[in-house]
Amino acid sequence: MEETEAVAYTITGGSGQYSYSKNSNFQRKAADAAKELINKSIAEKLDADILSSSNTFRLADLGCAAGPNTFVAVQNIIDALEQKFQNQEKISHPPEFQVFFNDHASNDFNHLFTTLPQERRYFAVGVPGSFHGRIFPRASLHFVHSSYAANVFSRLPKEVMDRKSPAWNKGRIHYSNSTDEVVKAYETQYAKDMESFLKTRAEEIVHGGLLALIVPGRPNGTPHSEAFVNRTCEVLGSCLVDVANKGMINNELVDSFNVGTYFASPQEMEAVVKRQGCFSIEIIESVPLERARPKEISSTLRAGMGGTIKEHFGEEILDELFDLFYKKLEENSSFIYDSGNAISLFVLLKRVATE
Template sequence: MIRSSIKWESDGQNDHGGAMKGASIDSCPANGGHGSHSYSKNSYYQKSSVDIVRIKIEEEIKEKFSTTNLISSSSSSSNTIRLADLGCATGPNTFWTMQYIIDAMKSNLKSPCPNSPKLSPNFQVFFNDQITNDFNTLFLSLPQQRDYFAAAAPGSFYGRLFPDSSIHFVHTAYSIHWLSAVPAEVRDKRSAAWNRGRIHYIGAAEEVVEAYAGGFAADMERFLEARAEEMVGGGIMVMICLGVCDGVSPSQLPFRILYDNLAFALIDMAKEGLLNEDEVDSFNLPMYITCPKEMRKLIEKNGHFSIERIELTESATWVKENIDIRVWINHVRAAMEGTFIEHFKKKELMDEMFERVIRKLSNYPEEINEKLHEKVQLFAVLKRKEDAFLN
């Protein structure tokens, strides 16, 4: 999973991976290590959700991923297929995903003619996340038996990460719904989008919703532009993120119950003097949940990808059963805790905060199970067009 969300200020040079002067971090990588609140120990829900589209990804590779053509169109003459997992976190999900994708690619190489020469390309996987991601844990966990060469690609995926026309397959799961930054208007007390008393746009004023939507559109514009320059013509990109049906009001999103109770816990702690009230008022989660119509519009605006598939997928297996609230919040904590610590500088209060959230949510077991059964994710498969290179 998780997002590569750093807002960079350029010094005026072109945005090709260099000339970055400073970074404002609004969201942080998932928890590292292998402790009880680590992402490596609390990411089963994400794996279960992504698992339901595995067959669809394998179908797209079988039908549309031409290994020989893609190698010949690469800027390098080496016999290498290059893949990137953007927002890889610390494993194990990224290793599982990359392996089944490569297995699908290798199955494409089997020639129906027994006397035909067998292609044996190399596979290279770039694992990307923020520069502060726990890459040590990631690579210490790297499977010894694997069919690829591994490399790190640290940095924000809202900018360039790789050379021109060098990547054949891009995968990103549960990452691009994290914004590069909280919209500036939401931070500004003088703005109509000032979001005091809430930590997200869900259930907030229309001005807040519009600010978040604008931030997501700007981020996706940069994301798609960077990928278009990095990918070879005919390359495939798979994007999986939180999603919502077209036309659904943000106030009706199923995760509202989580964000509301996170906000209530923070407000209570501020009233008790455990947290600074101004810091609570200024805290907002930099995350946006898009719909197929909105995503399609942004992709078409970019113009360098054909949309091979875009849809909302069914709920994962885990939400078809009753939710264990503590297990669920442990997953939330593994993904979000760093963002809270970065803002409040109170690591010692995280146990208290998340315990309060668990207690609050425990009062609504039926509502939680009803709401989370509505959970959907957006699944999109794009193909890099064989057009002129971006200028």
């Protein structure tokens, strides 16, 4: 069987009704909830010699999308860094800041850069490309941030797309509430991608530099089928089946569509970091997510995945699909939220010297 294609979700760019820039408040809340942890990370975990090692402090936001959340996250980091500099008596001249905004080449960088804050205190650079590979020179970054992006696979597990495989994910679009074989395929792909992600970042981050990840996850011991984020994927999959049953799309199109994301527990994240070996775990905390209304969830998912769904199924199903999705969210809101498992993971890692 041929290798599956790389996962590159196409967000809805621009500033229209369904654009990511107008429908990413859910992700904004996660970043806001982690602000104090970012402040703590820089105040307590960033070594003083990192601050004085260069005239330019370089930080990157991986999976920046088209704004505006990336600007908020970057400004939070810049504010914390400036406060850290002020508290260091040995540093008479704080460095300048250079910020690298990274996402896939298909990202709407035009909108991103036309909406850059005018009063920013940093030099902005766009870096297109998948963060699953090298995108920066060796030992060039001091701080790397990524929010709601590192949980996206480099590519789909090939087993779930193979009709002859026990893990063929017929009639479903995700591993949530699927067979053990499908779950195992997703778990394996997650571990492989995260280890590769960390290895790549270890080449790009200076020794003592920090990597901060904010990712949707699930509490330790929570079954995949009970996690909030997985339940929303399950509802979306049922809506695609309904659209197929109405004759708007072919059932085989549904069988060939899978969402390439995985929502790890703190234990899983910790295990991957320890296996990879290039980073120490400084902080790993579960951050509860504020309950979102069905309309917000629906508009967020359409802005984030609408382009990908359009490419696979065609534009004509989008209104019908997300109308169904919104209605099912309202009808099943207690089921989606009743377990209290709506969390983000905040993970702070420090690059350590390795032999």
